[in-house]
Amino acid sequence: xxxxxxxKKVVLTILFVTxxxxxxxxxxxxxxxxxxxxxxxxxxxxxxxxxxGDGSVIIxxxxxxxxxxxxxxxLEGFQNVLNQxxxxxxxxxxLTKDSIIVLMHDATLDRTTTGKGLLRDYTLEQLKSVRLxxxxxxxxxxxxxxxxxxxxxxxxxxxxxLDKKDVPMExxxxxxxxxxxxxxxxxxxHSGAQARYYYDRFPDIMLSAFSRTMAEYEDLVISGVPWxxxxxxxxxxxxxxNKAVVDSLHARGVRCMISLAPTxxxxxxxxxxxxxxxEEIRKQPDIIESDIPTxxxxxLQVR
Numbered sequence: 263x264x265x266x267x268x269x270k271k272v273v274l275t276i277l278f279v280t281x282x283x284x285x286x287x288x289x290x291x292x293x294x295x296x297x298x299x300x301x302x303x304x305x306x307x308x309x310x311x312x313x314x315g316d317g318s319v320i321i322x323x324x325x326x327x328x329x330x331x332x333x334x335x336x337l338e339g340f341q342n343v344l345n346q347x348x349x350x351x352x353x354x355x356x357l358t359k360d361s362i363i364v365l366m367h368d369a370t371l372d373r374t375t376t377g378k379g380l381l382r383d384y385t386l387e388q389l390k391s392v393r394l395x396x397x398x399x400x401x402x403x404x405x406x407x408x409x410x411x412x413x414x415x416x417x418x419x420x421x422x423x424l425d426k427k428d429v430p431m432e433x434x435x436x437x438x439x440x441x442x443x444x445x446x447x448x449x450x451x452h453s454g455a456q457a458r459y460y461y462d463r464f465p466d467i468m469l470s471a472f473s474r475t476m477a478e479y480e481d482l483v484i485s486g487v488p489w490x491x492x493x494x495x496x497x498x499x500x501x502x503x504n505k506a507v508v509d510s511l512h513a514r515g516v517r518c519m520i521s522l523a524p525t526x527x528x529x530x531x532x533x534x535x536x537x538x539x540x541e542e543i544r545k546q547p548d549i550i551e552s553d554i555p556t557x558x559x560x561x562l563q564v565r
Contacts, residue, residue, distance in 0.1 A: 307421065307445065307468040308490040313517045313548055321349045321558050322423065322551040324523045325367050329556065331402065333374060333394035335365035337415055338404045347559040350421040352450070352470075352551055355409045355429045362386040363409040363429055363437065376401055382428075413443050423448040423470050431456065435463050450495075453478075454485030461487045470495055470519070479507050489514040493549060498525045500545040519549035527553040536561055 311320075323343050325334035332339035335354055343349055354367040359382055371377035377384065377392040384392070386408070394404045409424075416422045424434060424447065438447055450470040451457045457469050469487070473479045473494035482492070494511045496504050496518045508518050526538035535554070539561035542550070552558045 306466050307448070308466070311468055311493050311517055312490065313512055313515050315512070317546070319543070319547065319562055320517070320519075320549040321347060321555045321562075322519065322549055323347075323349045323351045323555040324521060324527075324551045324553045326351050326353060327555050328397045328527075328553040330398060331396050331400070333396050333402055333404055334553075335367060335374070335407075336394050336402075336404050337407050337412060338402075340412070340415070340420070343555050344420060347555050349555045349559075350423060350448075351416075352423045352425055353409075353412065354425050354427055355434065356381055356427045357429055357433075358382065358384055358386050358389065360385045360387075361433075363433065364389065364406050365409060365412060366406060367427075369428070375406065410437060410441065413437070413441050413447055417443070417446055421446050421448060421468075423450060425450045426452060426456075431459055435460065438464065438467075448493075454481040454483075454487070457482060457487045457492070458485045461485075461491060465491075467491065468493065473507055473511060473518075474504060476507055479510060489516050493517045493519055495519050495521065495551075498522065499542060500547060517548035519551055520547040521551040522558075523551065523553050532557065540564075 323340070326336060326339045327343040327349070328334060329339070329342060332342045340351055353365055355363045356366045356369070358364055364381070364386070366374065366381050368374060369382070370380055371384070371392065372379070373395075375392045375394055377389070389406045392406060393401050394406065395401055412422060434449060438444055444464045444467045448468045448470050449460050451460065452472045457471055460467055460469060469492045471482055471492045471494055473482060474497045494516050496508060496511075497520065499520055500508055500518070511518055520542065522539070522542060526535055526542060529535045529538055535557055539558055543561060550558050
């Protein structure tokens with residue numbers, strides 16, 4: 263690792279890849295040469311996620327990311343992206359037959375692993391013989407990770423955002439408490455009631471809250487959870503249909519996240535994806551979630 267001083271010449275601001283030496287100096291770990299931190303790491307995630315209108319963009323790897331040879335929702339895939347791009351990760355917790363939380367987007371193993379059938383029919387021990395596949399269906403040497411392994415790996419490296427799948431909120435909260443991980447783990451919530459559940463147990467936790475419509479926005483208002491504890495998922499783009507929601511969120515210091523996984527990420531050619539990414543970047547989202555965070559990073563360099 264080598265020490266790097268912040269520079270005002272960098273337009274893009276990504277905040278989640280800094281650690282500190284004992285002397286308090288900023289050190290950049292496992293990041294490209296041109297990445298610079300905006301400011302020092304602070305105790306609460308809200309300090310990093312606050313919307314200030316400075317034009318900074320945070321990259322979120324959807325299911326970790328998608329590159330040949332590296333499966334989604336895998337430790338190896340996370341590290342591969344982080345070696346190239348300053349990114350946070352949206353990941354998918356699910357339960358095994360013996361109630362261990364592992365990472366898997368689908369309820370079944372068929373698409374992403376060498377296994378067959380429902381994940382919930384496998385114990386963790388049985389999963390150890392299963393291998394993950396990459397985006398092209400190629401078998402890799404990598405195994406299904408547990409959520410605990412990923413949370414421990416991510417500490418001082420990045421932020422992980424836990425999507426809502428089949429794991430009860432009580433189990434998610436218990437694991438966060440056990441690992442004392444609220445300083446680098448976010449939780450996706452689909453309603454104000456879910457947001458309130460986590461906030462009541464972790465007053466400093468950051469939540470990725472659905473706020474695609476005014477009805478969903480008002481539900482968050484009713485919850486009473488402070489806006490500083492939230493980023494907002496507003497849908498696949500910013501347009502006339504959600505612009506009022508975006509303006510309301512910005513007025514309260516909330517960053518707005520779009521997801522390109524169902525749209526631009528699905529275009530076949532790199533060139534077509536790049537053009538689509540640039541078009542979305544022009545609409546000024548604050549967080550971009552993508553299956554291909556390395557390509558989003560490249561697009562942000564030329565915006």
